[in-house]
Amino acid sequence: MNTVKSILLLLLHACLLLTPNYSYASHAAIMIDAATGSVLHEENATHSWYPASLTKVMTLYMTFDALKAGEIHLNDILTASPHAARQPQSKLGLRTGEKLTVQEAILAVITRSANDAAVVLSEHLGGTEESFAIKMTTKGHSLGMYDSHFMNATGLPHPWQVTTSRDMALLAWKTQQNFPNYYPFFSAHTFNFKGRELRGINKFTANYPGAEGMKTGFTCGSGYNLISVANQNGKRLIGVILGGMTSPERYQLMIKMMNDGFANRFDTNPETNINAMASNTGGTPPFQLGCGNMAPTSIDSSAIKDTYIIKPKLNSRHRHSIHHTSMTPILKKTPLVKAKVIAKPKVVTKNKAKTIKIEKANKTRYHHPK
Numbered sequence: 001m002n003t004v005k006s007i008l009l010l011l012l013h014a015c016l017l018l019t020p021n022y023s024y025a026s027h028a029a030i031m032i033d034a035a036t037g038s039v040l041h042e043e044n045a046t047h048s049w050y051p052a053s054l055t056k057v058m059t060l061y062m063t064f065d066a067l068k069a070g071e072i073h074l075n076d077i078l079t080a081s082p083h084a085a086r087q088p089q090s091k092l093g094l095r096t097g098e099k100l101t102v103q104e105a106i107l108a109v110i111t112r113s114a115n116d117a118a119v120v121l122s123e124h125l126g127g128t129e130e131s132f133a134i135k136m137t138t139k140g141h142s143l144g145m146y147d148s149h150f151m152n153a154t155g156l157p158h159p160w161q162v163t164t165s166r167d168m169a170l171l172a173w174k175t176q177q178n179f180p181n182y183y184p185f186f187s188a189h190t191f192n193f194k195g196r197e198l199r200g201i202n203k204f205t206a207n208y209p210g211a212e213g214m215k216t217g218f219t220c221g222s223g224y225n226l227i228s229v230a231n232q233n234g235k236r237l238i239g240v241i242l243g244g245m246t247s248p249e250r251y252q253l254m255i256k257m258m259n260d261g262f263a264n265r266f267d268t269n270p271e272t273n274i275n276a277m278a279s280n281t282g283g284t285p286p287f288q289l290g291c292g293n294m295a296p297t298s299i300d301s302s303a304i305k306d307t308y309i310i311k312p313k314l315n316s317r318h319r320h321s322i323h324h325t326s327m328t329p330i331l332k333k334t335p336l337v338k339a340k341v342i343a344k345p346k347v348v349t350k351n352k353a354k355t356i357k358i359e360k361a362n363k364t365r366y367h368h369p370k
Contacts, residue, residue, distance in 0.1 A: 027223070027243035028165040030274075031257050031266070034173060034229070034236035037274045040266040041257060044165070046278060048147060048285040049242045051163040052217030052225050053090075053113045055155030057171055058136050058148075060109060063102070063121050064179040065139070071125075074103040078120045083129065087115035087154065090201075092193065094120070104193060106182075111191040111200035113216065115154040122153035129153050140167070143174050146279040157219050157292075162285050165240040166277050172214055172227050172238050173274070186213030186229070204228045204251055208258065212236075216250075220292025221285070224250040230258055237261045243288045 028044035080094040108117035126132025189200035217225035224244035244250030
């Protein structure tokens, strides 16, 4: 049965390769009211995009689903496989055979976007990362994420791993609705692992008033991505930015969108609900930045090192194209787009910490500087 599912999934993904040229967009965005699912704002919201590490929100959704069903528990011990230990940055640096709990893996994924921790979870839940990815896609489609396809648990580049900002907003909304006991994990901004305190890399979660968390992501193909949830005066908004040209730009775009949403600058009676938005309208995903060659370089912004950005070597014959692996179609090189200039918002950066408690049975506390 798994073999049949794998073949059908590969055939479905192969359709993405039929278009000879990739399309390009400045960025994609959406904002919804979490109380109703009403779409308050959208730009290219159904345009196909590479999710990068936003993929890990689906990995966590699957983990929370298993916790809720009693299939696993927060204190269960996981063991890093050789495959997990080989994952590139960002990661905890797990060695083959090293152990951690389910809770530690969850917090590592949220705060540090740890690829090795995400793979450990995927193998524990799915047997192999490949089998888990098939389950991710199936689960996503059951939630209404019809334009999302997952090939791994981390968001490391794969030409068939695609999503839309609409699908990511829907995923964030369903996560918040379906897992009230586990959703608060997303607001954690520090993580203690084996005597080390590791700080989170999501600046929006750390600094924006009322931020409840979510996830950052980056690859050269996707650009700088961000899912954010914030709650002010009882009004909860969910925002998604895909394809920021720089890390600061994605935060600026999100902050402006959130500020406008809380100030009611968008239509207060929108006709569109996220569940009713059209799908399959986005064509092929853009290769957003002029770097990389689709090698595994899914590194979140605060953890980027030049050694992980692989610049293509172009000869005279192929000076206008970038060559990829045999699994990847040739993509046209994208000219670097000038980032939009947005007035720098005022951000609260007080060092006052807030403490959240995940479950009554769990006495570990997580500090989130606000």
